[in-house]
Amino acid sequence: MSSSPYQPGQEQGLPEAAVRRLKEMRGEGATPKLFTSDLSVNEFLLVREAGFDPVGLVMGSSIYHVGLQIANVFQNQELDVLTQAMYQARELAMTRMEEEADVLGADGIVGVRLIVTLQQWGENMAEFMAIGTAIKHRAGGNYRTIHNRPFTSDLSGQDFWTLLQTGYRPVALVMGTCVYHVAHQGLGAALKRVGRNTEMENFTQALYDARELALSRVQAEAESENAVGIVGARVEESSHGWGSHVIEYFAIGTAVVPISTDHEVPAPSLVLPLT
């Protein structure tokens, strides 16, 4: 979906004040080095135990006007204008977050959350925000994706540590979305089912179609990163206030690549808490 290839260190989407503040956080200013992070204490220590240091809380935002699309009332169909909007706005937010991580000299971002808030004040206006903690390996090394972006992952600090222990590393937060219109029934069809137990096959079919489209897109994104799989994948279904006949199917997960051939972990010991 992105138009031009990502250049490491690019800061196109960032306002000047943000670049200045991030550089100060690196210690390139009057103030000493400082990191911010939304990791909990446990996550912070585990990320450090895995050999990484947090370098800063990074965010990307975009306030977006979602276009209008008139669907054929009696047809199941994807609303590609809305799908495009959801993709593009998330992409803008994600890229800006990655640019911030690059200014901080980070290897990647953990604990990424993508938040979409539909604003009640404006019709079709939504705030997209990507937020996470940028981290950097103490010993260096290349942790970028094959597209030269910093790695991104929605895994918690605990999951990140465990994943590294099992011989994988996260490369990219991959997502797929599909906004779909569910057909309304004609009067005849509606009258036929009055008072009867019956499947609403147009809804079932629409859910399947939307799900297949979203999942095939998330899979395509992971394959373009040369990943071997996706962990922590989830699908979210929401209508963002578009009414009962328009749904967004959103699939998201962390694409992983192996860092060793050995994926054995020591057998966990069993404990029984007495609390």
Added chain:
Amino acid sequence: MNLFGTGKAVDPAKLARDEASRQNIIGGGLPLNAVDRLTDQAQRGREGKPFFTSDLSPNELLLTHQCGFEPIGQVMGSCVYQVGWQYLPQSAWVYASGEMDVLSQSQIEARRLAFSRLRQEAKLLGADGVVGVRFTRQESNAGTSTIEFMAVGTAVRRTGAPPLAHDVEPFVSNLSGQDHWTLRRGGFAPLGFVFGTCAWYQYPDWRSQSAMMSWSNAELTSLTRGLYTAREIAMSRLEAESHLLSASGVVGVNFETHIEVMEVQSQNQNSGGFIMHCTAWGTAIGRDPGPYPDPISVSPIVSIRG
């Protein structure tokens, strides 16, 4: 003459005491009742009959002892604050964007007063710090545009350590007892609670205005820029507070944004601007190797409970 009261004469000593408490509060201090109670509690401790109050759970209490602290008492800092009138940012051009400094400053000042009172209470008890602080920020029902900031925690003293010097402030930590223990075990110590906020008024430029009317997908760039400005100011304030504490980092940052629409009526035309509220807070930490070996070791377990 007392029309609505119980008919009892008002004790002039109580009136004088209430007035003295009010003057203390105006000066950013504590009411006399709190001062007396805490002084008593500290006195009991010095006489070898210590008595503590605390909102730590038994597990947290145990872990607090483990990292070398003993609880002295529950302490609180509170502030109810009226937000003043905010005029819209003005410039030579009628529509301008800018910080709504009355709104930002009301939050900053209410927070400063609440936390200063929390530290004053801890200081009266002879504490080295306050742990497990729970911080709430809400609209108050004391009146229109009134906000209420409250911080409640447990004052602790480092076991066997001499009392803090007069000019040294006790540390404040909003970590749970478990997190506090784990952090110290990992070679860090909490230094303080840090906060930053900004309310920014953004007037949309014509490009954003026409995009809002259109049928097509478009980013509202001037609004995004406004949100970024608010965020930069809020984060800079949080970072400035961290530098004052000589922190090496901030963990557990809580970041909130809220966009509010504002109708403006001027020169017989209606137009709207947006207020971008950004608020962030977290725990500033610094290196403190303590008696623990570095690095920590972690091993996976499976809980067979349930």
